[in-house]
Amino acid sequence: MSSPLLWYATRATGIVALVLLTATTVLGILTANRVATRSWPGFAQQDLHRRVSMTAMVFLAAHVVTAVMDTFVHIGWAAVVVPFASSYKRFWVAVGAVGLDLLLAVFVTSIVRHRVPARLWRAVHWLAYGSWPVALAHAFGMGTDMGTSWVMYLSVGCIVAVLGAATWRLALDRSRRQRTLAYPSVRNRPEGIPVKHLSA
Amino acid sequence: MPPSPATLTADPVTTALAPGHDRPGAGATLLGAHHAGYGADLAGHLAYHGQLPLPRAGDTGWPERLAECVEASGLTGRGGAGFPSSTKLRSVGVAGGTLVVNAMEGEPASTKDKALLSCAPHLVLDGAQLTASAMSAARIVVCVADDDHHSARMISYAMAERSGTAASPVATTVARPPAAYVAGEESALVSWLDGGPGVPTFRPVKGMPLSARRRRALVHNAETLAHVALIARHGPGTFRSTGSADAPGTTLVTITGGVARPGVYEIPLGARLEHVIARARPTDAVQAVLTGGFGGSWLPAAALGTPYAPKPMAAAGGVLGAGVLVVLPRNACGITETARVAHYMAGQSAGQCGPCVFGLPALARDLSDVADGTADGTTLRRLDERLTAVSGRGACRHPDGVARMVHSALTVFAGDVATHVRGTPCAHRARPSMLPPQTACRRGPA
Amino acid sequence: MTSITVDPVACAAYGYCAELLPELVTLDEWGYPVVDGAPVAPTLVALARRAAIACPRRAFLVDESPDQAGRGRARSPAGR
Numbered sequence: 001m002s003s004p005l006l007w008y009a010t011r012a013t014g015i016v017a018l019v020l021l022t023a024t025t026v027l028g029i030l031t032a033n034r035v036a037t038r039s040w041p042g043f044a045q046q047d048l049h050r051r052v053s054m055t056a057m058v059f060l061a062a063h064v065v066t067a068v069m070d071t072f073v074h075i076g077w078a079a080v081v082v083p084f085a086s087s088y089k090r091f092w093v094a095v096g097a098v099g100l101d102l103l104l105a106v107f108v109t110s111i112v113r114h115r116v117p118a119r120l121w122r123a124v125h126w127l128a129y130g131s132w133p134v135a136l137a138h139a140f141g142m143g144t145d146m147g148t149s150w151v152m153y154l155s156v157g158c159i160v161a162v163l164g165a166a167t168w169r170l171a172l173d174r175s176r177r178q179r180t181l182a183y184p185s186v187r188n189r190p191e192g193i194p195v196k197h198l199s200a
Numbered sequence: 201m202p203p204s205p206a207t208l209t210a211d212p213v214t215t216a217l218a219p220g221h222d223r224p225g226a227g228a229t230l231l232g233a234h235h236a237g238y239g240a241d242l243a244g245h246l247a248y249h250g251q252l253p254l255p256r257a258g259d260t261g262w263p264e265r266l267a268e269c270v271e272a273s274g275l276t277g278r279g280g281a282g283f284p285s286s287t288k289l290r291s292v293g294v295a296g297g298t299l300v301v302n303a304m305e306g307e308p309a310s311t312k313d314k315a316l317l318s319c320a321p322h323l324v325l326d327g328a329q330l331t332a333s334a335m336s337a338a339r340i341v342v343c344v345a346d347d348d349h350h351s352a353r354m355i356s357y358a359m360a361e362r363s364g365t366a367a368s369p370v371a372t373t374v375a376r377p378p379a380a381y382v383a384g385e386e387s388a389l390v391s392w393l394d395g396g397p398g399v400p401t402f403r404p405v406k407g408m409p410l411s412a413r414r415r416r417a418l419v420h421n422a423e424t425l426a427h428v429a430l431i432a433r434h435g436p437g438t439f440r441s442t443g444s445a446d447a448p449g450t451t452l453v454t455i456t457g458g459v460a461r462p463g464v465y466e467i468p469l470g471a472r473l474e475h476v477i478a479r480a481r482p483t484d485a486v487q488a489v490l491t492g493g494f495g496g497s498w499l500p501a502a503a504l505g506t507p508y509a510p511k512p513m514a515a516a517g518g519v520l521g522a523g524v525l526v527v528l529p530r531n532a533c534g535i536t537e538t539a540r541v542a543h544y545m546a547g548q549s550a551g552q553c554g555p556c557v558f559g560l561p562a563l564a565r566d567l568s569d570v571a572d573g574t575a576d577g578t579t580l581r582r583l584d585e586r587l588t589a590v591s592g593r594g595a596c597r598h599p600d601g602v603a604r605m606v607h608s609a610l611t612v613f614a615g616d617v618a619t620h621v622r623g624t625p626c627a628h629r630a631r632p633s634m635l636p637p638q639t640a641c642r643r644g645p646a
Numbered sequence: 647m648t649s650i651t652v653d654p655v656a657c658a659a660y661g662y663c664a665e666l667l668p669e670l671v672t673l674d675e676w677g678y679p680v681v682d683g684a685p686v687a688p689t690l691v692a693l694a695r696r697a698a699i700a701c702p703r704r705a706f707l708v709d710e711s712p713d714q715a716g717r718g719r720a721r722s723p724a725g726r
Contacts, residue, residue, distance in 0.1 A: 185549035
């Protein structure tokens with residue numbers, strides 16, 4: 001079936017999913033920063049990150065379903081997960097499919113987080129860092145709404161937010177690593193920083 | 201200066217050290233053959249000790265007979281834990297598994313394993329063969345630290361002499377784990393043998409069996425196995441003829457520090473500490489003795505009359521541990537030496553558990569401050585809190601040992617602590633250390 | 647009898663356990679949890695389970711097996 005409503009729905013859910021994915025990424029970085037306060041405890045940051053990511057997945061599902069259901073352009077179900085299986089805007093839909101594949105992997109391993117080996121979960125979760133720029137590229141590449149100014153500002157805002165959070169993370173990591181290296185027996189730990197606050 | 205195995209005392213071990221202790225029977229001591237001038241090779245070993253009583257094929261009652269024999273002798277582990285050896289002998293589930301001989305000697309102040317492997321490697325191998333046969337272990341692995349080439353050579357030579365003979369029914373190999381303080385810890389050793397890092401593993405249930413290559417592994421100290429070899433040949437009665445009723449037999453101790461004749465001595469358990477130390481000829485009046493090892497505890501001069509046996513020593517606040525006795529003479533600073541040990545031990549943490557990684561350097565720094573006279577009342581309070589904070593919260597007992605040692609130092613050297621805290625640094629700080637070279641000149645985190 | 651243990655090797659001082667269960671877990675000066683090994687009150691068991699699931703290192707272990715001669719086996723949150 002074809003209807004402008006489906007098309008608007010695809011675009012709207014796409015934009016919302018991108019914003020939510022950005023929020024998820026930023027919250028994930030903040031959680032990993034391990035800066036917790038009484039009003040923002042660490043377990044709550046982790047919980048918020050999880051809930052926002054779930055919401056993002058819901059909007060992503062809606063985005064994908066409406067896109068396939070809309071027969072105005074042909075995007076088959078296969079194109080959702082298999083890159084280059086779409087005839088419409090083949091390349092940028094493929095980018096979207098890659099992003100979805102990455103997110104699916106993160107989603108599945110996180111649902112069963114405690115049943116998979118910790119190293120596997122961690123490796124797959126790092127893929128999530130790759131899914132956000134892929135989603136962004138898909139949004140820009142599809143280009144449907146990038147002409148509108150508020151969408152452009154929103155997208156730039158997303159980029160600034162993630163880059164800002166990532167910069168903060170890197171700075172914190174570096175200063176903490178320096179301080180822990182002063183301890184005679186610190187070996188390689190998976191995160192490299194075994195403590196969140198160092199005392200004298 | 202830690203002694204090399206070649207500088208063992210020439211005193212015959214049969215000297216009576218306390219009234220009522222008989223001369224041990226010929227061949228019933230670990231170093232007896234060495235002192236009597238017999239070679240450490242297989243021929244000398246057999247000439248002095250006789251044949252090894254291995255089980256005949258099909259003798260299913262033999263393992264239990266051996267266990268009963270060891271139980272009757274009252275032998276306890278000589279690696280520090282003091283566990284009854286017969287119980288370990290009766291461990292089930294090791295069939296087809298590995299017997300690990302622990303000759304790692306992680307304690308810098310101890311050289312007894314080196315002495316044993318140097319002077320009586322065949323006794324250790326005898327004990328290993330007997331124990332492995334009793335437990336139906338499929339292989340024996342002798343673990344020697346990778347920087348201890350002399351012991352590795354001695355034990356490899358001894359193994360080569362025995363291979364293919366009736367004296368070696370169970371296949372034996374030598375392994376060389378990296379030398380580190382915690383590498384000789386049971387779970388660290390087995391983890392390394394299993395291909396993992398040689399660091400202690402978390403064992404939520406203490407008695408959890410260790411496994412290497414998917415079979416069970418049982419770890420025995422080298423000296424304990426040597427005693428098993430003697431007991432199997434001469435019977436529990438001979439073992440019990442030395443030592444005390446509660447703590448029978450002999451044990452090896454390493455006496456270092458302010459003594460003229462540092463080295464490894466074989467002493468009967470229950471001998472008074474002052475008599476044990478006297479063998480090494482202290483150069484000056486004894487101020488205190490570090491017993492057990494770097495994770496042991498200090499004993500003041502007033503406690504020198506304590507019998508050297510597990511229960512009396514524990515009651516006096518001392519530790520048998522790895523048989524280490526570091527003598528602190530009168531004009532030396534116990535706090536400075538303790539600080540040096542603490543810095544060394546902080547560096548030897550496996551780096552896995554927060555309280556140890558961060559707590560031990562903090563303890564060491566506070567102790568250095570006390571020795572330098574830059575500490576105050578808050579330092580002492582902080583020290584006390586941290587001593588509790590690091591204990592019982594790691595995967596192994598490394599921080600617990602350090603806490604025990606530091607706590608004993610604060611008690612034994614309380615007078616010095618009070619003086620230093622009032623701002624007077626120790627006058628003896630600059631004296632050369634009584635401790636092995638590894639601990640010298642360690643101030644802050646390296 | 648439910649009891650809690652911390653795997654000190656896995657623990658990386660995230661502190662979520664102390665945030666969720668301040669009644670039973672305090673943090674030392676370096677951010678690592680101090681647990682006294684006492685039995686967990688029935689009202690807190692659900693929170694303990696939540697803390698076990700929240701721990702990013704799976705270092706917070708809740709042992710809910712019936713007491714056998716005073717020694718239970720600590721299990722991971724997934725029961726493996």
